[in-house]
Amino acid sequence: MATQTITATEAKPASFFATAPYIPPDAIFALTAEYNADSCPQKVNLGQGTYRDENGQPWVLPSVQKARDTLLSQGLYHEYLPILGLESFRNEAAKVALGAELYGKQRAKLAICQSLSGTGALHLAGLLLRSCRSPLPRVYVPSPTWSNHIQVFSSLGFQCESFKYYDEQKKTLDIESYLATLRAAEPGSIVILHACAHNPTGCDPSREQWKQIGAIMKERSLFPLFDAAYLGFNSGSVDDDAFAMRYVVDELQMEAGVCMSFAKNMGLYGERVGCLFFATGSEKTAKNTQSVLEMLQRSEVSNPPAYGARIASAILSSDDLRDMWYADLTTMSGRIRSMRRALYDALIKYGAHGSWEPLIRQSGMFGFLGLSPYVVNKLxxxxxxxMASNSRISIAGLNPSNVDYVARSIAECLDES
Ligand SMILES: Cc1ncc(COP(=O)(O)O)c(C=O)c1O
Known part of the structure; x- marks a missing residue:
């Protein structure tokens, strides 16, 4: 019998990863890395949406500091949390979103699960919603939106449908286009709604517009999935910022999903403190839905991280600490509002070409400047x-020492282009 000889090249198997494509780094994280590597003393980071104090430094909220001290004095625990997360945190988080009264009314019909911050909440929501429907419903996402929305939902196999949210010419929300999209959407579709402080445009629907959006969603049986990553950042008041979610659940009696993040509003960026809850139509549905969430969480991360949830829970379940947190939200949102105004004033002072009124009409963490990619790159x-390539700026990166420089740079760049 003829023997077969195996050569060295044949013996080496092709890499298991041979078909892996190269994916460019995430634009906003890459921008942060570029900024960190820049040695210019005048550099200004308006990219990533992270709060900075008036000295341009990260800010540990006094309420968080106090909760942390209390936790440490009680001793360190390193045990696992239950699969659904820390119960006191889950309940308090849902209470923050809905308000104590509505939470009390709805409690038995809520399915609640702690998540890996806001991104993890969106992902878990996608997993849950995917498990409920076949064929998969479409996911409607505003255009523009936070860049990760499409990535999260398309990676789960959903077809994402972008719809016009912002009118570039008028620099406002394009409500007509928004409502027309909802009217034409297939019943059962999922719609991603920025609960407040729309990222990147800073343009939210007014209360009247939310009511119009809600009415059509109800009529068309569309599923509202709220992304609540900036509660308290618009107005300083969680209650005001939660209007849309509460309206949909309370007034319209609709089922809805809420993806909460405490990264921005507690400054717990790295602790990954989030919560996903669904307001469902019945106690039985809530119980079943929560059991599915538990199974999904188990297979994804087994159980969520404890430390940040303990801090958030300590704040939310103590009247004193909660009041301190409300004051911290006022500090952050107030400083952002005053920097928004200072940038506007300085742009006018330097005669920067363009109309800057939209900047002061916008709210939340971001300003949307409407600069060309050429100008953004030159800056x-x-x-x-x-700043992000779509000229979204994180207003929190501005402070009294750099706002004049930023405005002058923008004015000069626009003159030169
Ligand atoms: C609109 C929006 N949703 C969700 C998130 C999720 O953030 P995290 O996963 O850090 O909580 C962000 C973060 O930038 C965001 O801007």
Whole structure:
């Protein structure tokens, strides 16, 4: 019998990863890395949406500091949390979103699960919703939106449908286009709604517009999935910022999903403190839905991280600490509002070409400047001012020492282009 010889090249199997494509780094994280590597003393980071104090430094909220001290004095625990997360945190988080009264009314019909911050809540929501419907419903996402929305839902196999949210010419919400999209959407579709402080445009529907949006969603049987990553950042008041979610659940009696993040409003960025809850139509549905969430969570992360949830829970379940947190939200949202105004004033002072009124009409963490990618790049290369390529700026990156420089740089760049 003829023997077969195996050569060295044949013996080496092709890499298991041979078909893996190269995916460019996430734009906003790459921008942060570029900023960190920049040695220019005048550099300004308006990229990533992270709060900075008036000295440009990360801010540990006094309420968080106090909760942390209390936790440490009680001793360290490193035990696992239950699969659904820390019960006191889950309940308090849902109470923050719905308000104590509505929470009390709805409690038995809520399915609640702690999540890996807001992103994890969206992902878990996608997993749950995917398990409920076949064929998969479409997911409607506003355009523009937070870049990760499409990535999260398309990675789960959903077809994402972008719809026009923002009118570039008028620099306002395009409510007509929004409502027309909802009217034409197939019943059962999922719609991603920024609960407040729309990222990146800073343009939210008014209360009247929310009511119109809600009415059509109810009529068309569309599923509202709220992304509540910035509660308290618009107005300083969680209650005001939660209007849309509460309206949909209470007034319209609709089923809805809410994806909460405590990254921004408690400054717990790295602790990954989030919560997903569904307001369902009955106690039985809530119980079943929560059991599915528990199974999904088990297979994804087994159980969520404890430390940040303990801090958030300590704040939310103590009257004193909760009041401190409300004051911290006022500090952050107030400083952002005053920097928004200061940038506007300085742009006018330097005669920067363009209409800047939209900037002061916008709210939340971001300003949407409407600059061309050429100008955005020039601001980075020549003036060391960093912002997202769509000219979204994180207003929290501005402070009294750099706002004049940023406005002058924008004015000069626009003159030169
Ligand atoms: C609109 C929006 N949703 C969700 C998130 C999720 O953030 P995290 O996963 O850090 O809580 C962000 C973060 O930037 C965001 O801007």
């Amino acid at each position: 980075k290369e020549k003036y060391h001012v960093y």
